[in-house]
Amino acid sequence: MRQVQRQTQAQKLALTQVMRHSLALLSMDADELQDAIRRQQSRNGFLRTPPPAPPSGNTGEVRADTAAQESATDDLLRQVSLIRLSPRQSLLARDLVYSLDDRGFLPDSPEETADYLQCNLSELKVLLPLLQQGTEPAGLFAWSLADSFRLQLQARNRFDPLIERLLGRLDLIARQDIDAICAACEVDREDAVEMLDDIRALNPAPLVRQSAVEPQPSAPELLFTTSDGDTCTASLNESALPQILTDDALFSATMAAETDARAQSYYRDCYRGAASMVRAMQKRANTLLAAGQAIADHQHKYIRTGRARDKLPLTMAQLAHRIGVNKSTISRALSNCRIGTDLGVLPAGHFLARPVSDEAPDRTRDHVLNRLRLLVETEDPRCPLSDEALARQLVKARLPISRRTVAKYRQFLDIPGAYSRKANGGA
Known part of the structure; x- marks a missing residue:
């Protein structure tokens, strides 16, 4: 037996993060x-819902952001007031x-914070765990970011010495480098992934x-608008589509x-993830609009x-x-898409129809039934x-189907056979 070495080259298509998001969101x-x-927002502070548009002027967004920040501060002050503290604390x-x-972090060092608060470090060390x-x-x-992650993991009862070691390498987490995580924490791949x-x-x-994302589940995502001529225009229903940026x-x-280079790497990765989600939502909207307009152009008379x-x-x-x-x-795009028309709100699949046969590519099953x-x-x-x-009569009308199909369609229309129809007609 002779061993032979062969070298082959294969091309593979890799899905980018935007493509993965787009495919998941489409359906x-x-x-x-x-x-x-909502799940993405809970883990990525750089993904947010835009505030409602102001009635006039261009200061609405600034005011909305300021109000949200004030609301968060007021809520924290209320929570702090419920903690048992001394008057000094x-x-x-x-x-x-x-x-x-x-x-939600303390941006200055403990020493600097203690200095401008005019307190001792020992006081901070006692007070901060309570807060x-x-x-x-x-x-x-x-x-720091790693310190915040430690607190969140402790709250979920997921903090241990191994994950504590990993928190020191936020750059590896940002790159999602499983092999490097295995080497740095001395764990196997399963533990590293977990x-x-x-x-x-x-x-x-x-x-x-x-802000709460509240699209209207009952509202159609696409709208068909007919004009006086033979044209029909498709548009996105903005009120039914979640808005994120x-x-x-x-x-x-x-x-x-942030001064820590590794934390900066992690924040950049989070921001890229948020941007990827926004682009995926835009691609989904563009696909829906393109498909809707193609349907409107083709089925304008029926609409x-x-x-x-x-x-x-x-x-x-x-x-x-x-x-x-x-x-x-x-x-994927049309599987759950609903379209608003003068006929009512209809699923997108309602406007699709297969030709009755290759011999009659311009006729549908509805034509045969009618x-x-x-x-x-x-x-x-x-x-x-x-x-x-x-x-035979249907063939003359350019609707070629078999006798067997006629019988199936007749039963679908709840039409009795010729013998029963004759008996009823004679009666």
Whole structure:
């Protein structure tokens, strides 16, 4: 036996983070989108919901952000007032609340903090654990990102010496380098993945209060608007689509305040994740709009009249070819999509129809059903048409189907056979 070495080269397509997000979001309905965004916001302070647009002027966003920050501060002050503290500690605790940065961290060193609060380090060391354990969300009043993660893990009962060692290498967590984590913490891959998942589920900016994402599950995501001519326009229903964006101001402030290079690496990764989510939502909206407009262009007559005979054949494959995407992308995008029209709110699949056969690519099943019903209604009741005769009549109308299919469609329309129709007609 002779051993032979061969070298082969293979090409593989790797999905980017944006592509993975886009594929996952495409098939979600409004409720699932809301849950997905809420989960991402709980672990990424740089992903936020924009405030409602102000009625006039351009200061609404600043005022909304200021109000949110004031609300968070007031809530913290209320929580602190419920902790059993001495009068001296209560005064220091109140000052510490106003000392927190946008993330909920103490930005200065312990020595500097003690200096401008005019207290001793020993007082801070006694007071801070009380505030860290007595306020929510977990992770506030931390000196650093790693310290905040420690507090959050302790609150979840997930803190141990191994994960403590990993918190010293936030750069590895940002890169999600499993092999490097295994080497640094001396663990196997399973433990490394588990620790990484635990940390990636934490919020790097726990003080950031997110606005509630409340899309309307009953509202259609697309709207069809007909004009006086033969055109129909598709548009996105903004009220039914969650609105998210990256918090650039928070990211800039965080990077300016953070001096640890490894923590900066982690924050950059979080910001990229938030930007990836925003782009994925935009790609989803663009795909829905493109698919909706292609449907509107093809089915404009049916959308105007609502008559089944005006619906033209249109398959997912044809729709995907029209807008230049894969069929699976269209399938995901339209699986839970609902469209508002003058006919009512209808699922996107309602506007798709397969041709009755290759010989009649411009006719659909609805055309056959309507024609079959008309043939039976206009037949001589004393000599009703058999299934074979109905099939011949349909062929003459350019609707070629077999006698067997005629029988199936007749049963679907709840039309009895020729013998029963004759007996009823004779009676």
